[in-house]
Amino acid sequence: MSSIPAQxxxxLHLLAAFASGGLLTFAVFINAEAGRYGxxxxxxxxxxxTGTLAAILVLALLRLRRRPAEPSASGKAPLWAYLGGISGAATVMLTSTSVNTPLALAGTLALGLAGQVAFSLAADQWGLFGLPRRRLTGRDAGAVVLIVAGSLLIIFLGMGS
Structure with missing residues (x-):
């Protein structure tokens, strides 16, 4: 297994991650409202x-700004790279449904975070998606335990609020 040096x-990276988490929470809320009504x-x-229209607009603006680049010699994307839309659609459907249950927004996001961390640790351990393999540590296990414990506290102690 290759070892990646700790950095x-x-x-700025911490701020960007925090901001994207806030935007994700807002997006889940908007999707839940759309799911409640439709x-x-x-x-x-x-x-x-909406994402498709925004992407088309951004690509059109970028095309006006600069000349088209030469085609890349690196080849085609791996087949699994095209499956992101399927998992994205399933995620939106599942979160918009679960937010409108007693889990509410906080419980849904807490469990979603626990699932993301568990899957990313598996991807690190086994080198999924071309990532370098990384041996998991006790710190990784501790992070999962704390996230799951926090999720359970949010879900079971926050029910009466």
Missing amino acids: RPKP GALYSSWLAHG
């Missing part, structure tokens, strides 16, 4: 349709 996070499938179509 200290830069303040259903989970409608919520997913709305989110991905």
Whole structure:
């Protein structure tokens, strides 16, 4: 297994991660509201349709700004790279449904975070998606335990609020 040297996070990276987490929470809330009024499938179509239109607009603006680049010699993307839309659609449908249950927004996001951390640790351990393999440490296990414990506290102690 290759070992990746530890690096200290830069303040800008921490701020960007914090901001993206806030935007993710807002997006989950908007998807949940769309799911409440139109259903989970409608919520997913709305989110991905809006994203598609925004991507087309950004690509059109970029094309006006500069000349097209030469085609890359690196080849094609791996087949699994095209599956992101499927997992994204499933995520939107599942979160827009679970937010409208007693889990609410905080419980849904807490469990989602626990799932993301568990999957990313598995990806590190086994080198999924072309990532370098990394041996998991006690610190990694401790992070998962704390996240799951916090999630359970949010879900079970926050029910009456």
